[in-house]
Amino acid sequence: MSLFLIVALPFLGALLPGLMNSAGRAACAGVTFMVTLATFVGLLTNLPTVLAGELVTVGIDWMPLLGLNVTLMLDGLGFFFACLILGIGLLIITYARFYLAREDNMGEFFTYLLLFQGAMVGIVLSDNILLLLVFWELTSLSSFLLIGYWKHLPEGRQGARMALTVTGMGGLAMIGGMMILGQIVGSYDLSVILQNRDLIQADPLYLPALILILLGCFTKSAQFPFHFWLPHAMAAPTPVSAYLHSATMVKAGIFLMARMWPVLSGxxxxxxxxxxxxxxxxxxxxxxxxxxxxxxxxxxxxxxxxxxxxxxxxxxxxxxxxxxxxxxxxxxxxxxxxxxxxxxxxxxxxxxxxxxxxxxxxxxxxxxxxxxxxxxxxxxxxxxxxxxxxxxxxxxxxxxxxxxxxxxxxxxxxxxxxxxxxxxxxxxxxxxxxxxxxxxxxxxxxxxxxxxxxxxxxxxxxxxxxxxxxxxxxxxxxxxxxxxxxxxxxxxxxxxxxxxxxxxxxxxxxxxxxxxxxxxxxxxxxxxxxxxxxxxxAKRIFDAIIAASVSLARKFIAPLHDGSFSRYAAIMAVTVLAVGYHAWTTGTVAPATRILQPANFVQIAGWFMLVAATVGMVFLHRDRLLSLILIGIVGLMVSVGFVVFSAPDLAMTQLTVEVVTIILLLLALNFLPNKTPIESSVTRRTIDGVIAVAVGVAAAGLSYHYMLRDTIIPSISEYHLANSYKGGGGTNVVNVILVDFRGFDTFGEIIVLGIAALLIYALTETLLSGPVRARLLNRKPDQPRAGNMHPMMMVVMTRVIMPVVLMVAFYIFWRGHNEPGGGFIAGLVASIAIVMQYMASGFGWTSARVRYPYHGVIGAGVLIAGLTGIGSWFFGKPFLTSDYTYVRIPPFEKFELATAALFDLGVFLAVVGAVMLSLESFSRLARRAHVDDPDHPMDIDPSRDDETTKAEA
Amino acid sequence: MELLVASAIGILTAAGLYLVLRLRTFPVIMGVSLLTYAVNVFLFASGRLTVGAPPILTDATTYTDPLPQALVLTAIVISFGMTAVVVMISLGAFLGGNDDHVDDPKPEADAGDAS
Structure with a gap:
């Protein structure tokens, strides 16, 4: 069996015990046993070669520039240790099957055990010392999990922490030692290092390297003065003690000393x-x-x-x-x-x-x-x-x-x-x-x-x-x-x-x-x-050292990191300002190469509205609803600005995002206080104001400065403009950049968006499953409720308009490659169509009619985009290479079919899913107890009458 | 015109930063939103301002710079996601602790016992 497989099998097999957990204890242990047995048999197939005194090696380059390659080798020493690890492993698995109690989670135990086993086999078969270090750290981590397996025992947790600290520190030291060794020899391959005994021992860095590597070995193998962690690790279940702390892991340090024996000893x-x-x-x-x-x-x-x-x-x-x-x-x-x-x-x-x-x-x-x-x-x-x-x-x-x-x-x-x-x-x-x-x-x-x-x-x-x-x-x-x-x-x-x-x-x-x-x-x-x-x-000394380090760290952190966000923000703003000022005063200023363009009346009016709304926000921000309205004006004016400055795609995106953002903030404001009280002193507000104005002036100055100068190096945009049609088959250069030239960026971005939405969903779930749930359910609304929750006119209107809006989204999507539009904008428009239904007809009515869960929509989007990218592999092209052709289906006009459109479909779905999942999560918080979700338009909210009468009484 | 855009960026930044330095979550979120506008416009303006030459290929000879537009487009969408997450976090904090301050409360007196 290939050495790769021998190392990989335990890791792959580690997935099985967890899956078999529900199938019973015998199945769980059995599958672990079979995995180990298969690995063991695979190892034995290499026995004849080893007995002949030959070296079995396999390898592929992983990061050749760093000297980190996945090369494995099997010689007598490696075979011996691998035999111990797997052979005793088989016995331990059998033993653990009967040892663990009924309430112990066996799947978890065997998963850790197999991870550990794989890491150990990796150590003894590694030919590359950097790879060996990776496995070395993996044994520290997996043994941490195994020692602390009985999480309810404080000794177990303390023992696990101590073992991880000591062996982890040793591992760090060893990384240093191995680096030095690699530098001396010029290679990180053991087979090369082992040939250079004289070179290494004559090097002035031999002693530091030796000490650092021995630190790693001594901590792992519990040698004086690091012997104290091993007895504390005995809080682990006995199979772990027998396996890790007698037969295998503690021998890893010994193994390494034996491995390095030819070059370090003597x-x-x-x-x-x-x-x-x-x-x-x-x-x-x-x-x-x-x-x-x-x-x-x-x-x-x-x-x-x-x-x-x-x-x-x-x-x-x-x-x-x-x-x-x-x-x-x-x-x-x-x-x-x-x-x-x-x-x-x-x-x-x-x-x-x-x-x-x-x-x-x-x-x-x-x-x-x-x-x-x-x-x-x-x-x-x-x-x-x-x-x-x-x-x-x-x-x-x-x-x-x-x-x-x-x-x-x-x-x-x-x-x-x-x-x-x-x-x-x-x-x-x-x-x-x-x-x-x-x-x-x-x-x-x-x-x-x-x-x-x-x-x-x-x-x-x-x-x-x-x-x-x-x-x-x-x-x-x-x-x-x-x-x-x-x-x-x-x-x-x-x-x-x-x-x-x-x-x-x-x-x-x-x-x-x-x-x-x-x-x-x-x-x-x-x-x-x-x-x-x-x-x-030893434990008391260890604890004292740890406590001293912690208090030292606290002394440094406490004054710098006092939990005041406003302070951090102010410090950061001032720092950026100071650094920027330094750069400005020490650099040279080139003469302006562009001339100021004239502004017409409409543009000045737009600027004035933007400024008025922004300044208004500063002074009126305590009224939160009002500030929402003002920020809407700001967003609108920014969109208008994009229209003026030849960016139709941006304008459409900004406009649609604005709609969903405001809805989102309104949903949130539903739970938050409506007013912001005055808390900070006048001095504080003045200082904040000074900082803010200074940064604002700097930002304005910087933008003004560069808008009047051309770029020093020619921009790569010329390439995009020249190749958009030839290479990408689209005339909307912005869209072609998004789905083609920089498609990989976009792919990452829709994933980020999806993750953000899932995060919101997860947070909502957490809130709704915790103590907050009861408070939310019994919350009394602080505003009078509308008697007619779902006005007939709005319900009818939104239902009629929905196909129209979706048609618009469809149109924007398809024309995206050649005209302003595309997956992002179409996705936002489609989301707005659905959001309208939620707003007009209510959460219950709409969610009953949503056939696909929004997570699935996000996943489908990312999947489609990813598969489109992978598709180009089948034609021998790199990831996300696009292709296009023109087809004509009478009686329609000739139109273009591009793989980029498929990618854009992925973007569309991811955006719809992400926006809807976020908004839906927020509105789920708003559902109250004792109020059924109304299912029909013109529902009368009965609770409203109660409250009115109470208020009057 | 450059002056108008530059001053708009400056005013948005100043207002945004001032609101970020407030003590409650909602103004901070508003401030971050304003900063987002400022940053997006700033990035957009790095393509220099061009009127009436959208990057849609026609027979025209000059086009505005499409690259900042593509980058800002995704930035706008991502900033929605970011805002939503921040809003959710602040909402969770408020509902959980009935407090919408952004700063940690000042420690009363350090008990001295770390554990």
């Missing part, structure tokens, strides 16, 4: 930072884990500790270390996922995860006991289980590692880490399963159905098989190691064996296991010491 900086952080994390995690009482917290810190172990191994920079790391990743994934699932089972069956309330479960839950014990003993490093093998290799590597010139430091710390590791494993077994049976479990424990214990049992089997027959895993691990090493050094010859003889590592192992048992024996006194000892609480 330097002293790498060694000190990575090995140091790994060692500290390993010991610290193990010590804290021992003293945790929550099963999942114990496992979380143990994961932290084991991730530290792997990091430490990668840090040594030797081939043996890398091999041990890879082997331990495999082993850890098996035993830790099994343990998490067992912890989930215990939680599920006993309703508690507190070790102090458990104990003696071995007879009650024998199957779980068997699985958990095998896995825990493996983690403790008991021979014949797989954990022993890789731990032995780790100790072996530790004895050869010299940190800070001290040959003892690493071996001693490694032994201490292993000791505590063994101790918490023994405590897990001892305090949960062994000991006397209790009678105060929160629920009666018993073994779960096979769906819950099956997946961990499978993993436990693997634990034993690898532990007994390590030679089975050896070729595979060596293959993976070979791709980690990338040819820099040879794969070590050492064989995986249970018995190496009496080596130092074996003695260290014996000390660790013995010490672990001893530790368990003295656990209670040790716990008292631990509880008494002061130690920093």
């Amino acid at each position: 330097t002293p900086e790498w060694f000190v930072i990575v090995t140091g952080a790994g060692l500290i994390t390993m010991v610290l995690g193990a010590v804290i884990a021992l003293f945790k009482h929550d099963l999942k917290a114990l496992l979380a810190f143990s994961t932290v500790s084991h991730l530290g172990l792997i990091t430490m191994l990668l840090g040594t920079g030797t081939a043996f270390g890398a091999m041990a790391a890879m082997f331990h990743i495999l082993n850890h994934a098996t035993f830790k996922a099994a343990l998490f699932m067992s912890a989930g089972i215990i939680d599920h069956e006993t309703h508690t995860r507190d070790i102090r309330r458990l104990g003696g479960l071995r007879h009650l839950m024998p199957i779980t006991f068997g699985i958990a014990t095998l896995a825990a003993l493996s983690m403790a490093g008991i021979p014949l289980l797989n954990g022993f093998l890789s731990k032995e290799m780790m100790l072996e590597e530790a004895t050869h590692t010299v940190l800070f010139n001290s040959p003892m430091l690493v071996p001693v710390l490694a032994t201490i880490g292993s000791l505590f590791s063994a101790a918490y494993c023994f405590r897990l077994i001892g305090h949960t399963f062994l000991g006397p049976q209790r009678d105060d479990y929160p629920a009666k424990p018993h073994d779960p159905p096979v769906g819950l214990w099956g997946p961990p049992a499978l993993l436990a089997t693997l634990v034993v098989v690898i532990g007994v027959a390590p030679f089975l895993a050896e070729p595979f691990v060596k293959l993976v190691t070979a791709s980690v090493l990338g040819g820099v050094v040879d794969v070590p010859d050492a064989h995986f064996k249970i018995w190496h003889g009496l080596t130092t590592a074996l003695y260290m192992s014996i000390i660790a296991v013995g010490g672990g048992l001893l530790m368990l024996a003295i656990f209670n006194p040790a716990l008292r010491v631990w509880d008494a000892a002061p130690r920093p609480e």
Whole structure:
């Protein structure tokens, strides 16, 4: 299967669980399982190529200028991780099916899970580091959703936020590091970067790049000092913890360190930072884990500790270390996922995860006991289980590692880490399963159905098989190691064996296991010491840092952003004025090239009306109805101005828009107060006036200035004028520009218009479903109602005139390509025809006769316009290329048929839909309770009489 | 004539801005509408003023600039959509809070507790 498909399948499949949600839980989980299985099988089809040691690559250019290409590659390392992700994914899906409660939304869960899975597969298969970063961030986001899946739990939400903050910050740092790396090499392709070890390590920017990339890895893989988020992420449902926080996501950082191993490792900086952080994390995690009482917290810190172990191994920079790391990743994934699932089972069956309330479960839950014990003993490093093998290799590597010139430091710390590791494993077994049976479990424990214990049992089997027959895993691990090493050094010859003889590592192992048992024996006194000892609480520090950042941000924002809109507007106006003034005074002024044109009496009269209405608005704006009338005059005069200055299309548009705008504002004014009270002081009004006049003078000066000068560069309009008929087949250049030359703009604009209308609809719905609804329904009108709501004359008149108006719209639409008109204007005219019916005959009467919902009309318009554009693809032309021809149907005149007309039809429909949906939404607010929608003309409003009598009484 | 258009733009801008600086939603919406006229006319005038030469291809030799017209035409329609949305938002705010001020109320006293 193509690598593209392997990465894409989980993302595509993520659509399915949501769809299958109503089909039941089994279907929902089943479809998720099938998607993962298909991806897994697809991955396995590439196994022969990988086993042959070849690289599978596919790629297409996405943004080559940025160096961002979708190139994928599959080598041993990628295959190994993809196997872990998908294989354990299958087990987790099965487990989650039985784990999630009936009230949990399973579709949502599996959607997130598949998104996460796709992102993880994307990381391990990416060949381009920028693409890798995209997937990297996607894992942060999807894991945020998964951790916070139980939205009702505050710990879940806090844990999710903390995880996102920490890993997100790390991701940001890593972007920086990857950018530097790309700059050094000159390519963002891993296959190229991995070939340039010497170039990168000699570069002065190597250290910053290394630190930034490691920040990303350490935050993701919970390395000290970023280890604190992982335990808090355990508020997630257990399948998530088992999947993300043991087997996959936290290993992403490890994966990246392994991926970058050939070019970044081997330097002293790498060694000190990575090995140091790994060692500290390993010991610290193990010590804290021992003293945790929550099963999942114990496992979380143990994961932290084991991730530290792997990091430490990668840090040594030797081939043996890398091999041990890879082997331990495999082993850890098996035993830790099994343990998490067992912890989930215990939680599920006993309703508690507190070790102090458990104990003696071995007879009650024998199957779980068997699985958990095998896995825990493996983690403790008991021979014949797989954990022993890789731990032995780790100790072996530790004895050869010299940190800070001290040959003892690493071996001693490694032994201490292993000791505590063994101790918490023994405590897990001892305090949960062994000991006397209790009678105060929160629920009666018993073994779960096979769906819950099956997946961990499978993993436990693997634990034993690898532990007994390590030679089975050896070729595979060596293959993976070979791709980690990338040819820099040879794969070590050492064989995986249970018995190496009496080596130092074996003695260290014996000390660790013995010490672990001893530790368990003295656990209670040790716990008292631990509880008494002061130690920093990471969550408190984290919260304090966040709170400090928030208050710092507030200090900056509060004075600048105080919620006063008038203030923002004034600041902006003054700023624009100042910048404009600066530009004006520092630039040069060219001499006027045009002469003033004379104005006749009519034009002066029109100007006078415009000015009178505008100034009137300023002084009379407190009477809102009056200001509506005045703004109508302004709009009318602007339309007249368009007529005078040779813009018939604009005049028609302005005029029709004016009508619908005024109707809209009238509808709104119905709910708003009729008067604006005087609130601002005289000083304030004076200042506002000064600002307004200054800006106005500047605007006037600027327009006057450029109207007297020609453009410096010749305008592109000449091209439009010359090609309108030849290329677009229309003589109305404005319309040809709209539907042809700049059709793509228009396409965007009708979409915006549609979105605006849908927004209005959505806001209305929200208002009508909230508390406002009751107020609206019981509202008493503040104006006396007309007794005759639908005067007969108006009803008859509008119904008669409707076909005429629609005919006008039809005419305007068709002549649009050659004469003033077109889809926009025709759409507005048609809307007015419908609005008239609403006004004359009432909302109820009209909406009962509207056959198509207005959303659909908008959608149809956008669709028709879009399909017209796509249609040109079939002729091998770019999007929205138009074509036209002339036809003649006797007895009519010869007329033109252009694809542009089809596009204009889309515009027409979108405009009608948008205008009508907006106006209809407003009028829906006006419907009142107890007043039936009148269905006939000349309805008498009965409520009016009541009110009149009351008023008189 | 240029003087008439330029002064009209200036007066529309000044009146619009003054109304935008008012405290209630309705005058602000009116002010934005006036500003819309001013901006549309301003953009339109960037094609320079021509009388009696509409951009409809005939035998004539000169036409006015069609490009600003096409741009302003869509701007007019879009501004209707914008006005409608703003009106809806202000209406929702008024119906929900029984208050049509555009400014946030001044905080009484900061409680000091962010959460």
